[in-house]
Amino acid sequence: MNPQIHVPLLMTRAGAVSALTLAAVGGSLLVPGTVPEAHAATTRAKAALKVAASKRGAPYRYGAAGPSRFDCSGLTLYSYKRVGKKLPRTAQQQFNKTRRVPASSRQQGDLVFFHSGSRVYHVGIYAGRGRIWHSPKTGSWVKLEKIWTKSVWYGRVR
Numbered sequence: 001m002n003p004q005i006h007v008p009l010l011m012t013r014a015g016a017v018s019a020l021t022l023a024a025v026g027g028s029l030l031v032p033g034t035v036p037e038a039h040a041a042t043t044r045a046k047a048a049l050k051v052a053a054s055k056r057g058a059p060y061r062y063g064a065a066g067p068s069r070f071d072c073s074g075l076t077l078y079s080y081k082r083v084g085k086k087l088p089r090t091a092q093q094q095f096n097k098t099r100r101v102p103a104s105s106r107q108q109g110d111l112v113f114f115h116s117g118s119r120v121y122h123v124g125i126y127a128g129r130g131r132i133w134h135s136p137k138t139g140s141w142v143k144l145e146k147i148w149t150k151s152v153w154y155g156r157v158r
Contacts, residue, residue: 044083045109045157051079052125052133058142060135065089070135070142072123076111079125085157091123098155111155112147126154 055078058070065074073091080087087094095113106112112132114122124134127144135142 041156041158042107042109044080044085045107047083047109048076048079048085048157049109049125049127049133051082052076052142053127053144055079055142056133056144058135060138060140060142062138072135075133075135075142076123076125080157087157092120094123095120095153095155097158099158101154101156103152103154106154107156109157111157113153113155114149115151115153120153 052075055066055070055075058066058068060071061069062071063074064070066078070078073087073089073094076091076094077087077089088097091113094111098111101107101110106126108126108128110126112124112126112134113120114124122134122136124132127133130147131144132147133142133144136145
């Protein structure tokens with residue numbers, strides 16, 4: 001369902017004067033009970049972030065995608081899968097699948113891609129305040145850490 005009410009329907013609900021005013025300024029009105037796409041994506045991203053946080057302490061294992069062991073992209077894949085979004089398996093593939101977001105517009109639940117040149121080698125989920133949830137390396141576990149480099153790109157799951 002289109003979340004915008006078109007002018008003919010609006011005219012029957014709000015009256016001709018309101019419809020003409022709305023049309024003249026190019027606005028739109030949301031149908032009560034619908035969720036705009038951007039809000040739904042933000043809600044889903046925050047839910048994926050909570051899934052990742054719930055895995056705190058789960059040991060790192062190369063190639064693992066949960067539910068009890070994870071590598072970096074396995075954690076992001078698992079977290080988003082639990083909230084109904086499919087991601088590819090590797091950090092590079094996930095980067096290729098997301099919409100780029102400038103650092104100034106990053107939001108909780110966005111993916112944080114660590115890179116060397118054009119090669120993505122690590123991914124985590126942005127938790128806010130310059131921190132990510134991630135599964136860093138062999139001998140470690142899922143944890144919340146500060147982003148330690150400026151060589152990162154941000155991506156939003158569509």
